[in-house]
Amino acid sequence: MRSLFTPRTLVRHSFLAMGTDVMVTLAPRRRHLIKKARDAIVDVQIMIREFGRDGWAWGDGDLGTFNRQLAVGERAAIPPALKPIFDRAWSISLASGGHYEPRIAQLVHLWGFDDLMRLRDTPPTHEEIEQRVQAMQRAPDYDATSDHYGPAPLTGWDFGGIAKGYIVDRALDLLTHAGFGDATVDAGGNVSARGRKHDRSWLIGIRKPLELGDDADAPSLLASLAVNNEAVNTHGDDQRFFMFQGRRYGHLLDPRSGVPVQGLRSLTVVHRDGMLAEAGGAALFVAGPQAWPTLAAKLGIDQVFAVHSDGRIQATVALAARLRVEPGVNIDVVDLAKESEIAID
Known part of the structure; x- marks a missing residue:
């Protein structure tokens, strides 16, 4: 008789979202839960892809539309689904003394870092950079009690430095609610883990930064740690x-x-x-x-x-x-x- 327990079974699925490879791994505790685990991962994939569309600073989704309104000098309505990220991003920006700044989209676009297809091979001019820095400095502070922001021409919000942390935790919440509290979600350098990998903790590696010519598919590790x-x-x-x-x-x-x-x-x-x-x-x-x-x-x-x-x-x-x-x-x-x-x- 086959055991219902699955001490070493993992259910994995990878997909492209938010401009990176996302890997979801579940450790179901019983064999009959494997199909349900795969269905839960599909739900995560749908959620992350929808969020990636609406949370991209330059696309046709909610944040892209918001930024285009700012670009033409309008006062823009904050997308309700993104309001928690606006609030937290601004809070961390203030706490960090501006070292983290979510209103940096115009600079990111100028440098070509918003899309690998338009990555530059020379820096922008000093004048182009300074124009956007000054626009960002003139932009109004964010008011968490308001449902609008702006006007702030030549300024845009970019959640590239916080959105993955947000949606990965949301994905793990969804999986936990579906009955899979033992899981990891890896979104291109943003890894979160819940529960355990069966009888042990999840093991996450910290890799050595790549040098020119290194094989990106075979990175070397500097260290690893057990996480929960x-x-x-x-x-x-x-x-x-x-x-x-x-x-x-x-x-x-x-x-x-x-x-x-x-x-x-x-x-x-x-x-x-x-x-x-x-x-x-x-x-x-x-x-x-x-x-x-x-x-x-x-x-x-x-x-x-x-x-x-x-x-x-x-x-x-x-x-x-x-x-x-x-x-x-x-x-x-x-x-x-x-x-x-x-x-x-």
Whole structure:
């Protein structure tokens, strides 16, 4: 007689959404739940694809329509389905001192980072960059009590630094409601896990940033960690970038200068809140190699893994204690409680 228990069965499905490969993995506890698990993944796929359409800053969905109204100087209605993201994005922006900035869509578009098909091979002019930075600085603050925003010409909202954290957690909520509380959703560097992988925790790897010519299908790991009911979010400069005169221009922009950030290759945040893991991680990346520990302490993010451009690797005390480090990888441990105050520009 075949057992109804499935101690090693995993149900996986990958699909393209939000410009990246999304992988959903479930660990059903009984064999007869496998079909229901596949049906639940289909529901997740539909939800994420619909969200990807409506949450894309430049498409025909809700956010794209909102941004086009701003572009012509109109006061735009905030899409109700996206209101929670507007609220949280602005809250994190304020808490980070503007290191995370959701009103950056025009700059992202100028640099060509909104679409790999139009990625530039030379930087924009200083005048083009400055025009958009100044427009963003002149734009009104967001008012969470209002259902409109603007006018804010030459300014647009982009949730590329928070939306995946939001929708991945939503997807896991949907799966839990369907009876599958043991699951992971990986949306291109945004991984969240719930429950367990049968009799063990989910194991998530932190990979080495890719160099030019590396095989993207066979990345090497720096470390891994067991996770349970957490998000593991990585920002890096190796996925969307161009080279010009020997310098790498990655897609993570400093909203104050309007140019790609230098100093870090990747930065990973582990947190129970997927939106804070993603948006907070973006803010830390912008803060840079010297100032990210101070900002992390301010934001209440105590688990960080940072790879510097010079190859140096750091991890906070709270995360270092959990890591399974690969042979030959050396990590400097950062104690946020003892880190001296560094001015965050």
